[in-house]
Amino acid sequence: MSSEETIAESGEYLMNTYGRYPIALARGKGCRVWDEDGKEYLDFITGIAVNNLGHCHPNIVRAVTGQCKTLMQVSNLFHVEKQAELARLLVENSFADKVFFCNSGTEANEGAIKLARKWGGANGGRYKIVHARDSFHGRTLGALSATNKKYQAGFKPLLPGFKAVPYGKIEPIEKALSDEKVCAVLLEPIQGENGVVIPYENYLRDVRRLTRKKKVLLMLDEIQVGMGRTGKLFAYEHYGIEPDIMTLAKALGGGIPCGAFLATDRVARHFTPGVHGTTLGGNPIAMSAGLAVIRTIMEDGLLDRAASSGAYFLERLAAIKEAHPGLVKDVRGKGLILGVEFKSPGIAKDAVSRAVGKGLLTILTEQRVMRLLPPLIAGEKEIDEAIEIIGETLGEAGNA
Ligand SMILES: Cc1ncc(COP(=O)(O)O)c(C=O)c1O
Numbered sequence: 001m002s003s004e005e006t007i008a009e010s011g012e013y014l015m016n017t018y019g020r021y022p023i024a025l026a027r028g029k030g031c032r033v034w035d036e037d038g039k040e041y042l043d044f045i046t047g048i049a050v051n052n053l054g055h056c057h058p059n060i061v062r063a064v065t066g067q068c069k070t071l072m073q074v075s076n077l078f079h080v081e082k083q084a085e086l087a088r089l090l091v092e093n094s095f096a097d098k099v100f101f102c103n104s105g106t107e108a109n110e111g112a113i114k115l116a117r118k119w120g121g122a123n124g125g126r127y128k129i130v131h132a133r134d135s136f137h138g139r140t141l142g143a144l145s146a147t148n149k150k151y152q153a154g155f156k157p158l159l160p161g162f163k164a165v166p167y168g169k170i171e172p173i174e175k176a177l178s179d180e181k182v183c184a185v186l187l188e189p190i191q192g193e194n195g196v197v198i199p200y201e202n203y204l205r206d207v208r209r210l211t212r213k214k215k216v217l218l219m220l221d222e223i224q225v226g227m228g229r230t231g232k233l234f235a236y237e238h239y240g241i242e243p244d245i246m247t248l249a250k251a252l253g254g255g256i257p258c259g260a261f262l263a264t265d266r267v268a269r270h271f272t273p274g275v276h277g278t279t280l281g282g283n284p285i286a287m288s289a290g291l292a293v294i295r296t297i298m299e300d301g302l303l304d305r306a307a308s309s310g311a312y313f314l315e316r317l318a319a320i321k322e323a324h325p326g327l328v329k330d331v332r333g334k335g336l337i338l339g340v341e342f343k344s345p346g347i348a349k350d351a352v353s354r355a356v357g358k359g360l361l362t363i364l365t366e367q368r369v370m371r372l373l374p375p376l377i378a379g380e381k382e383i384d385e386a387i388e389i390i391g392e393t394l395g396e397a398g399n400a
Helices: 003-013 058-068 081-092 105-122 141-145 171-176 203-213 235-239 284-299 302-323 345-357 380-399
Strands: 025-029 032-035 040-043 098-102 128-132 162-165 182-187 217-221 245-248 259-263 328-334 337-342 363-365 369-372
Touching: 040 380, 058 284, 081 098, 081 259, 081 284, 098 105, 105 141, 105 182, 105 217, 105 245, 105 259, 162 171, 171 203, 182 203, 203 217, 203 235, 284 302, 302 328, 302 337, 302 380, 337 345, 345 363, 345 369, 345 380
Parallel strands: 128 162, 128 182, 182 217, 217 245
Antiparallel strands: 025 032, 032 040, 098 259, 245 259, 328 337, 337 369, 363 369
């Protein structure tokens, strides 16, 4: 089919829940994708932080095709070697002692919320969760209850027991923790959907100190920033702290649906047979993909690469900001999650749509921010190409 035909058929048969680009993608390789008409794009959306190894990485393709020929699905009534192996690698490379696999980010947060409540129930009947007001934790009703209000409209009543506080400020958390019924604080180390919001350097350390003092759990949602995106395997490693629970998804499966929540033994032991489960979570295909992802990140030095490419990208974006002071308000990032904040939503929308037209895939976030999520394999060549396109779009906007 042509792009036009696919777009027409989508409009006819799919629920209208996405503001989609008028592009039908057909093929991907490394940092690039092609649409059905053969137009090439540099992909700095990466499925929204999913394709951290780029598209169709040979290690993932090999692992998944091999697994499909061996065993595609069994129930969690049985043990699966690849599931145990991926859990071991995650545990060996994190704070955690135990892992539960599921299928998506929102499902990981649902499970994490349930685990926190199970722990809280056994520790003084606590059930409330403190979260950041403008965060994004997912679309199912539990995760949605901890998410930015604008996504909640039309779906009330949500789950009770959630207390929203401003992100990046410690006093409101301190106040919220005076409620003895709070069992956990749930935060993103960097807010992706809210426009690449990076809190002050000691924020997580301050929150950790408070949660320890109040004997409350710290849950980190690393669904967008985990698996190497910030230049560390997990973003919390930048801040010298460890959470009690962490959620993962997106890049964990390298393009195959896969989510997980991880916890310390002290917390995880409150999950016993029958209290939580999933049919497809931990599926052998997803586990094989996950093993290929984590091994490739480690063996190919992609953490250092993400850190150095990210620093280079940020430096070049800072020069763009300097060249266009009337258009760009701020540039920020950590590793390969970066944002260019424009002075108005109109400028931002125009910049993103011109960039896409010129072959750079990027997303408009929170109306003013161009979010850039290159694959961890991107280097100076791809970043220079993106910078040239962004520079050109701003040159045109400045002259318009
Ligand atoms: C930080 C964060 N948490 C949770 C989610 C939800 O993940 P999923 O779309 O896989 O349910 C997202 C998705 O964008 C996210 O960025």
